[in-house]
Amino acid sequence: MDILEMIANDVVEGEMDEIADHVQEALDGGMEPKKVLDEGMLKGMNTVGDLFKEGEMFVPEVLMSAKTMDEGMEILKPLLKEGDVTKAGVVVMATVKGDLHDIGKKLVCMMLEGAGFEIHDLGVDVTPEEIRDAVKEKNPDIVGMSAMLTTTMLSMQDTVALLKQDATTQNVKIMIGGAPANPDVATEMGANYSADASAAVDLAVSLVS
Amino acid sequence: MERNIPNNVNFSVLSPEQIQKIHRASVTVLSEFGVKMDSARMREELQAAGAQICENDIVKVPEQLINKCLETVPKGVSLYSRDGEEIIKIGAENNIYFGAIIDVVNVLDHHTNKVRKMYREDVKNFAVLEDYLDSVSYTTPAGMFNGVDPRIASQIAFLDTCRYFTKAQSIVTAECSGFEDCLHVAQDFVGGKDKLAEKPFIMYYAEPISPFMHVDESVKRIIVCAENGIPITYMPYSMMGGTAPVTPVGALIQNNADVLMGLVMSQVIKPGASFIYGSMPTVFDMKTTVGSYGAPEFHMCVAASADLADFYGVPFYGSHCLSDAKTIDAQSVAEFEMSMMSTMMSKANLVHDGPFLDHANNITLIGLLLFDEMFYQTKAYVNGVDTSDEMIDLMLKTIKDVGPGGHYLEERSTLKNFKKIWYPKRFKRLMENPDESDLMDRLIAEVDHILETHVPKPITQEQEEVLASYEAEFMSRYQ
Numbered sequence: 001m002d003i004l005e006m007i008a009n010d011v012v013e014g015e016m017d018e019i020a021d022h023v024q025e026a027l028d029g030g031m032e033p034k035k036v037l038d039e040g041m042l043k044g045m046n047t048v049g050d051l052f053k054e055g056e057m058f059v060p061e062v063l064m065s066a067k068t069m070d071e072g073m074e075i076l077k078p079l080l081k082e083g084d085v086t087k088a089g090v091v092v093m094a095t096v097k098g099d100l101h102d103i104g105k106k107l108v109c110m111m112l113e114g115a116g117f118e119i120h121d122l123g124v125d126v127t128p129e130e131i132r133d134a135v136k137e138k139n140p141d142i143v144g145m146s147a148m149l150t151t152t153m154l155s156m157q158d159t160v161a162l163l164k165q166d167a168t169t170q171n172v173k174i175m176i177g178g179a180p181a182n183p184d185v186a187t188e189m190g191a192n193y194s195a196d197a198s199a200a201v202d203l204a205v206s207l208v209s
Numbered sequence: 210m211e212r213n214i215p216n217n218v219n220f221s222v223l224s225p226e227q228i229q230k231i232h233r234a235s236v237t238v239l240s241e242f243g244v245k246m247d248s249a250r251m252r253e254e255l256q257a258a259g260a261q262i263c264e265n266d267i268v269k270v271p272e273q274l275i276n277k278c279l280e281t282v283p284k285g286v287s288l289y290s291r292d293g294e295e296i297i298k299i300g301a302e303n304n305i306y307f308g309a310i311i312d313v314v315n316v317l318d319h320h321t322n323k324v325r326k327m328y329r330e331d332v333k334n335f336a337v338l339e340d341y342l343d344s345v346s347y348t349t350p351a352g353m354f355n356g357v358d359p360r361i362a363s364q365i366a367f368l369d370t371c372r373y374f375t376k377a378q379s380i381v382t383a384e385c386s387g388f389e390d391c392l393h394v395a396q397d398f399v400g401g402k403d404k405l406a407e408k409p410f411i412m413y414y415a416e417p418i419s420p421f422m423h424v425d426e427s428v429k430r431i432i433v434c435a436e437n438g439i440p441i442t443y444m445p446y447s448m449m450g451g452t453a454p455v456t457p458v459g460a461l462i463q464n465n466a467d468v469l470m471g472l473v474m475s476q477v478i479k480p481g482a483s484f485i486y487g488s489m490p491t492v493f494d495m496k497t498t499v500g501s502y503g504a505p506e507f508h509m510c511v512a513a514s515a516d517l518a519d520f521y522g523v524p525f526y527g528s529h530c531l532s533d534a535k536t537i538d539a540q541s542v543a544e545f546e547m548s549m550m551s552t553m554m555s556k557a558n559l560v561h562d563g564p565f566l567d568h569a570n571n572i573t574l575i576g577l578l579l580f581d582e583m584f585y586q587t588k589a590y591v592n593g594v595d596t597s598d599e600m601i602d603l604m605l606k607t608i609k610d611v612g613p614g615g616h617y618l619e620e621r622s623t624l625k626n627f628k629k630i631w632y633p634k635r636f637k638r639l640m641e642n643p644d645e646s647d648l649m650d651r652l653i654a655e656v657d658h659i660l661e662t663h664v665p666k667p668i669t670q671e672q673e674e675v676l677a678s679y680e681a682e683f684m685s686r687y688q
């Protein structure tokens with residue numbers, strides 16, 4: 001197995017204790033940091049995404065892989081040049097006002113983070129105004145909203161309406177999810193829907209490309 | 210007095226030693242680690258009662274206080290029909306009663322077996338069918354149907370349930386204010402706050418956010434119920450590996466601690482307030498991220514929680530006829546049966562949630578008939594074995610009379626006892642079965658027939674006036 005394969009494999013297998021040594025070994029051998037990232041770690045992360053979708057990998061394993069990737073990044077980060085790491089995008093996430101369901105949203109955040117997105121999680125029971133203010137401050141590519149109740153779907157609509165009102169926030173892409181949401185509701189609202197965390201990653205990627 | 214459904218199968222998941230271990234661990238959690246208590250009023254009340262308030266609104270409850278509250282909490286609960294008759298009586302006999310659901314966002318259409326949106330007329334249909342079935346003792350209007358503003362849907366569902374369902378109700382609302390609306394309706398409906406408190410035909414429910422977050426909203430519910438004499442179920446829904454530790458024992462310790470916290474809150478507000486122990490420790494599916502309703506570990510843990518509630522002597526809120534499948538198919542029926550069997554054998558007293566499909570995303574009228582069938586079927590199972598002296602004598606005599614190679618068809622004991630054996634109403638045992646199952650067609654026809662012919666006992670003119678005036682007020686709120 002060559003060293004890049006080993007690094008990719010560390011990510012897939014969640015080998016937290018091995019990856020740093022392997023990344024260092026690759027660098028000591030004169031390999032470009034960007035190559036280590038793209039053809040080692042990110043390749044591994046893509047495999048993780050595929051395996052999760054196929055039902056071959058499970059959530060805790062995926063999260064372990066993401067942590068392993070972070071370990072490797074610790075070493076690579078200072079060496080990477082500007083532009084070497086392209087952030088997949090910035091996302092502001094919230095469970096909307098009145099709603100306290102949060103584990104689904106947390107998972108979506110973790111999966112998006114694993115796929116290279118920068119996440120600002122505003123928590124639960126977040127008002128339309130708070131979301132709008134965060135959008136102004138963080139200037140994200142995407143706003144993600146989670147609602148599990150029919151009553152709090154209304155708050156989602158209010159938030160979308162508020163974002164549309166303001167020139168600085170009206171172009172942000174919106175994705176929604178949760179039990180009462182579906183593709184029709186999303187379209188009506190001017191938003192995008194996905195049913196689960198791995199579909200949310202695909203959706204986010206498609207929204208920023 | 211005999212139990213309403215005799216249970217002679219001696220089933221328990223936990224041994225007395227296991228119960229002790231879990232109880233001790235839960236006490237450790239409450240007294241040493243603490244839980245988060247958002248409500249300022251409750252923090253004060255708890256502190257006055259002897260709890261310790263720490264940084265970040267963490268409350269630690271000493272064992273003494275837990276024990277004191279376990280002494281004042283009622284060992285039973287009674288619920289009344291809409292018309293004031295005691296139809297649910299939980300006490301020393303440990304009776305068991307089954308509930309059902311009135312509405313959710315989606316309904317599985319009984320003619321097409323396909324999911325569609327739920328509307329107000331569906332609420333009526335569910336109420337009528339559930340009113341008809343003797344196996345159903347109470348129901349849950351949840352206010353999720355489409356077509357009215359979601360902020361008043363719970364209230365409207367409750368009004369319709371009063372109109373078309375004569376038994377008891379366990380109300381679910383997204384916010385406590387929605388419940389308070391229903392409470393006022395119910396008080397006026399029976400003629401005042403005291404009358405309702407004396408013979409409640411409604412109960413309510415709240416839950417902590419697992420792990421260990423006792424949010425304002427949930428605490429408010431406990432207070433409102435304690436102050437109005439309405440029984441409340443406190444029921445964590447936790448997912449092993451997600452919002453609970455991944456092992457059954459971890460989830461049980463956590464849920465048990467959270468329920469005890471609820472129990473302490475209710476008794477601190479009002480010693481003697483009605484309290485029902487609920488617990489739904491389920492599996493967090495690590496492949497799909499679903500909180501499972503059909504997992505065997507879930508139903509095992511619910512039954513284990515019933516053992517814990519029994520240990521404390523408080524009524525237990527169980528779960529039945531639940532499935533992760535979306536339609537009536539082989540999977541959903543298998544999962545219904547497993548949950549039904551487990552719950553019927555367990556020490557549950559009020560059993561809720563069925564017939565839920567698609568991990569609590571849709572319900573079905575056909576499911577109610579399947580529940581009804583399984584109710585009598587599993588009831589026959591838990592009846593167990595009669596080994597009374599008279600029975601042993603009779604059996605020995607019969608066996609002797611018939612002798613080797615004989616048959617029992619003409620025996621007196623056969624004639625006397627064969628009707629005690631359960632015969633299915635809808636399932637068939639034909640010698641020559643048809644090549645294609647006609648069960649679904651028969652179930653559809655039965656639903657249609659009941660909906661056409663069953664007329665729930667109507668409410669009085671004055672009661673209808675109460676409901677109608679509230680309805681007008683609710684409807685005018687968001688126009």
Ligand code: B12
Nearest residue numbers: 099100101102103104144145146149150177178196197498
């Ligand atoms: C767990 C749960 C709870 C927990 C929440 C704990 C927590 N920390 O989150 C507790 C017990 C506290 C709870 C409370 C209530 N609940 Co609840 N709850 C559930 C349950 C059983 C599972 C939800 C869950 O966490 N699933 C696991 C996670 C991982 O999945 P998920 O949330 O669906 O998220 C995935 C996708 O939806 C998607 N996704 C989620 N968010 C987002 C966001 C974006 C941007 C994208 C792209 C994707 C996405 O990706 C996620 C990961 O794959 C559902 C039933 C169900 N099957 O959904 C009911 C359910 C959502 N609850 C319901 C109700 C009614 C309530 C209560 C009102 C009950 C009550 N009377 O107290 C309260 C409301 C509290 C409040 N104000 O929010 C109803 C809602 C019906 C409706 N649509 O109106 C449901 C559907 C159950 C039911 N039929 O009765 N609940």
